[in-house]
Amino acid sequence: MKAFFEVHLRLVMTVWMILVAVLSLLYLMNFMKFDSLMSNVVSSKLDVISSSIETSIMKAERLGIPLKSATNVLDSMQKAKSRDENVTEIEVIDNQGKIVFSTDKKATGFINSDISRRALKSTDKNWNLSTEENLYSGIQIFDSFGNLSGSVVIVYDKASFYSVYLLVRLHLLEMTIAIFLFFAAVVFLVIRFGFADITNVIKLIQQHSEGKDSRSLSVTKGTISYEFAKQIKQSQEMQTRVAKELDDLQDLDKGSSAKKVIDHD
Incomplete structure (x- = not known):
C-alpha cells in the first residue's frame, strides 16, 4: 500500500x-x-x-x-x-x-x-x-x-x-464528466494492476533495505519482480557464504595462534 x-x-x-x-x-x-x-x-x-x-x-x-x-x-x-x-x-x-x-x-x-x-x-x-x-x-x-x-x-x-x-452547456458538461469518470476508472485500474509488478519490485527493494526476508513476498515466475527477487536471493546467499568463509578464516587464524603458543611453551 x-x-x-x-x-x-x-x-x-x-x-x-x-x-x-x-x-x-x-x-x-x-x-x-x-x-x-x-x-x-x-x-x-x-x-x-x-x-x-x-x-x-x-x-x-x-x-x-x-x-x-x-x-x-x-x-x-x-x-x-x-x-x-x-x-x-x-x-x-x-x-x-x-x-x-x-x-x-x-x-x-x-x-x-x-x-x-x-x-x-x-x-x-x-x-x-x-x-x-x-x-x-x-x-x-x-x-x-x-x-x-x-x-x-x-x-x-x-x-x-x-x-x-444553457441546455447544450448542461449536456456537454454531463458528457464531459461521464467521459472523465469512465477514463479515470480505466486509468486507475490499468495502473493499479498493469504496474503491479513494479510495485513488487519496490516492495522487494524496501524489504531488502530494511533487512527483511524478501521470500515472504509472493511473486509470479517470469516477471521482473521474480527475476529481481532471484537476484536478491543470490546476493543474500553470496553474502552468507562470504560471511561464513570469513568466520572460518578467523577461526582458523585463532586455532593457529593457539597452537603456536602451546608449541612455544
Whole structure:
C-alpha cells in the first residue's frame, strides 16, 4: 500500500490532470463550435431580410431617388423587423458608417466602430458579427459602378436562444464528466494492476533495505519482480557464504595462534 501511494497514486493523479485539461479544451471547443453553428443558422435567416431591404434600396437607385429620400426603404425595414420579434433594430449606413435609416427613431450619428468595421471592411458581401448579447448581420450595398455605398445592419437579440445555450452547456458538461469518470476508472485500474509488478519490485527493494526476508513476498515466475527477487536471493546467499568463509578464516587464524603458543611453551 505504501508503494501504491508513493508511485502509483502520483502517476494516476498526473494522468487525471492531463485528462481534465484535454476534456476541458474539448468542452470549450465544442461549445464554441455550437455557438458558431447557431450564429450561422440565424444569419442565414437574417440574410433573407437583408436581401429584401437591399432590393428596395436598388429599386430606389434605379429610379434615381436619393437614398435619404427613399421612404419605401424605411417602410421595408419596418416590415422586415416585424417578421421576427427577436430583431431589435435594423439600420442602413453609408460607406462612412453614418446611419442613414433606422427603425429606431432615436438612432442618429455613426454606428458602433466595431460593427461599422465589420460591415464595411468585410471581404464577404453577407457578413455577421457575434457578441455576448447580440448577433449583428447584414449585407453590403454597392452602387451601379460597383463601389461600396453602405451596408444593411440587422441587430438580433441572442436572449431568445439562451435557454438552448444553457441546455447544450448542461449536456456537454454531463458528457464531459461521464467521459472523465469512465477514463479515470480505466486509468486507475490499468495502473493499479498493469504496474503491479513494479510495485513488487519496490516492495522487494524496501524489504531488502530494511533487512527483511524478501521470500515472504509472493511473486509470479517470469516477471521482473521474480527475476529481481532471484537476484536478491543470490546476493543474500553470496553474502552468507562470504560471511561464513570469513568466520572460518578467523577461526582458523585463532586455532593457529593457539597452537603456536602451546608449541612455544
